[in-house]
Amino acid sequence: MSTLSTFHLFPSLPVEIRLKIWSLLLSIPRSVRCTQNIISHAAPRVIKVWDTDTPSPPLLHVNRESRYEALAVYAPYFATPSNPRPIYLSLPQDVVRFTDGLLPYIPDGPLNEIQHMITDTKDCAYFGYYHMGTLKSMKKLRELEIYAEKGLVYGGDDTDRFINLLVSEFEDAMEADPGWECPKVRIVDAQTGKDLRFIEGGAKIPGWVPEE
Incomplete structure (x- = not known):
């Protein structure tokens, strides 16, 4: 039995069915790794060129109808004057991945909108x-999700100590600011994929704000 790879009658389907198909395809979360190619060395340091090896959402390029629907889900981020080509993301559903050294350089736009993130660290x-x-x-x-690599301090004979230190830093931050909605945190061994620790997250005192 041959496999159907092209459905030539798709344009003839009722528009409601076509839109339903686009919607189903657009609801699939993606994992997008963001990297940098060029970083300025003059103060303040900024990333001049952001990049990714994750392909753009294909529905942006199928036809006019699919692009219109895709642009209602995906927004452009990480464009810079040196590289105006954006990275298209649906931040309510996509998982965005950075090395931890890039976290201070994330622009305010995506910084304020990212909901799911993976970061790779060599110095937990x-x-x-x-x-x-x-x-x-x-x-x-x-x-x-924090993928802890065996690097500067993680990988010796006292692995648990450094993982526990990382967990305690989250716990201390939640104690210092009980109203902070800490994300759910999963700490993973980058080499094995084994779960090392899990932090439930949430605010210790929802709605708490410091006194002025």
Whole structure:
């Protein structure tokens, strides 16, 4: 039995059915790795060219109808004056992946909208020290996966100590700001894919704000 790879009658389908098919395809989450090609060395340091090896959403390029529907789901991010070509993302559903060194350079647009994020770190003992402020500023972040690589401090004989230190930094941040909606955090061994720790997240005191 041959496999159908092309459906030539698709344009003849009723518009309601075509739109339903586009909608189903557009509801599939993507995992998008964002990288940088060029970073300025003059202060303040900024990323001049963002890049990704993840293909653009295909429905942006099928035809005019699919592109119209896709642009209602995907928005352009990470364009810069040096590279105006954007990375199209649906931040309510897509998982965006960065190395932890890029977190301070994420532009305000995606920083305020990302809900699902993966970050790769080689230095989990200092991850919270350098990046907790950025995470707390990501008001819509709901799920975070940290892939801990065997690098500067993780990978010796005292692995649990450094993972526990990372967990304690999240716990300390939640104690210091009980109203912070901490994302659900999953810490993963980057080499094996094994789950190392899980933090349930949420606010200790929902709605709490510091006294002025």
